[in-house]
Amino acid sequence: MRKSIIRAMGASLLAGGVAMSLSAVAAEGLYTMDELKDADVFDSTGEEIGEVEDILMSNDMSVHSLVIETGEILGLGGNEVVAERGTFTVVRASDKGDFDDVEYEVHMEMTQDELKKLPEYDEDWWNQTSQSLQKAWENTKEVSESAWENTKQATSSAWYNVKQGVEEMGDEVEQATE
Numbered sequence: 260m261r262k263s264i265i266r267a268m269g270a271s272l273l274a275g276g277v278a279m280s281l282s283a284v285a286a287e288g289l290y291t292m293d294e295l296k297d298a299d300v301f302d303s304t305g306e307e308i309g310e311v312e313d314i315l316m317s318n319d320m321s322v323h324s325l326v327i328e329t330g331e332i333l334g335l336g337g338n339e340v341v342a343e344r345g346t347f348t349v350v351r352a353s354d355k356g357d358f359d360d361v362e363y364e365v366h367m368e369m370t371q372d373e374l375k376k377l378p379e380y381d382e383d384w385w386n387q388t389s390q391s392l393q394k395a396w397e398n399t400k401e402v403s404e405s406a407w408e409n410t411k412q413a414t415s416s417a418w419y420n421v422k423q424g425v426e427e428m429g430d431e432v433e434q435a436t437e
């Protein structure tokens with residue numbers, strides 16, 4: 260009887276863990292980087308302000324930011340700025356569903372005045388951002404390792420307490436039935 264109770268409780272804990280991990284999966288769209296590069300960029304008022312010059316990826320291969328070329332007139336005088344993920348939205352430029360005809364637009368969540376305050380894409384920005392991301396990754400790794408150890412200890416302790424409780428309950432049932 261004790262073994263069946265322990266198995267049932269273990270199965271419940273496992274099923275709960277699986278359910279929680281499945282709910283964390285979010286739906287995503289599918290985009291082609293080739294078509295996103297050179298996409299027209301619009302400010303929050305809908306005015307075209309430039310185009311995507313480059314796409315910067317992070318270590319996990321997600322989009323970190325877009326390099327946007329703004330203010331170009333006849334190929335001269337453009338300025339490259341960095342728009343981090345979360346400051347823009349990518350949408351289809353047309354309703355064409357054809358595989359070969361996919362075009363995108365990038366819509367910024369800021370005005371042209373706010374866009375002028377974005378960091379310029381240059382070597383200083385690159386070096387500073389790379390160092391910051393590497394440090395953040397190291398911190399995340401340390402925190403994750405610590406959290407994992409704490410979770411293992413807490414789970415082990417909880418499992419031991421459940422096992423002890425079930426054994427005591429079994430002993431009490433046996434004594435009551437004698």
